[in-house]
Amino acid sequence: MISKIKPLVFILICLFALIGCSKDIENKENNFTxxxxxxxxxxxxxxxxxxxxxxxxxxxxxxxxxxxxxxxxxxxxxxxxxxxxxxxxxxxxxxxxxxxxxxxxxxxxxxxxxxxxxxxxxxxxxxxxxxxxxxxxxxxxxxxxxxxx
Known part of the structure; x- marks a missing residue:
């Protein structure tokens, strides 16, 4: 049971990181003060x-x-x-x-x-x-x- 949870948690962490990074790129692109x-x-x-x-x-x-x-x-x-x-x-x-x-x-x-x-x-x-x-x-x-x- 634990061996199945670890890969799932790892995948979820990776997905959250990718989503967060893509939002930062979107917000910084072509935005000027x-x-x-x-x-x-x-x-x-x-x-x-x-x-x-x-x-x-x-x-x-x-x-x-x-x-x-x-x-x-x-x-x-x-x-x-x-x-x-x-x-x-x-x-x-x-x-x-x-x-x-x-x-x-x-x-x-x-x-x-x-x-x-x-x-x-x-x-x-x-x-x-x-x-x-x-x-x-x-x-x-x-x-x-x-x-x-």
Whole structure:
């Protein structure tokens, strides 16, 4: 009887360990913090200044964005900055839901600035450019997001 229980207990312990490890991998994969995202953007010589919550930023999938002004040295009027919204979701799946919500909102909206969306893992970045054809910060944002690991 005891000889049959030992292998069964061993198998159960192994199963619990595998399940626990797979959950850790799932949770760590493609989940970034706001600090990590800010760090890679600032490495592209972008000056980001926290604006807190200004006006009524669009809440997506129960996430309120962190709002920052964005400028590069010598390129922008400090009294008329462009803005960037950072949505940090709990998971990549939640970010996809948030992106769908955003796209539904902008279908019929008219803006004075133009939204450019960038997605990586659990992060959605909305860069609000003053120009539709020649946004100033597209390249630095794309380069920074490629650096996120």
């Amino acid at each position: 706001l600090d990590e995202v800010l760090k890679v953007l600032e490495s592209q010589e972008l000056n980001l200044v926290s604006f807190g919550i200004t006006g009524y930023p669009l809440k997506l999938n129960d996430v309120v964005p962190e709002v920052y002004s964005i400028e590069a040295p010598g390129k922008e009027d400090p009294y008329n900055p462009e803005f960037i919204h950072f949505y940090i979701f709990n998971s990549e799946k939640d970010r996809m839901i948030g992106t769908k919500e955003f796209n539904k909102h902008i279908e019929r909206a008219q803006f004075t600035t133009f939204p450019f969306l960038y997605e990586k893992g659990n992060v959605l970045i909305v860069y609000w450019s003053k120009t539709k054809d020649n946004p100033l910060f597209t390249k630095p944002i794309e380069t920074a997001l490629r650096q996120l690991e």
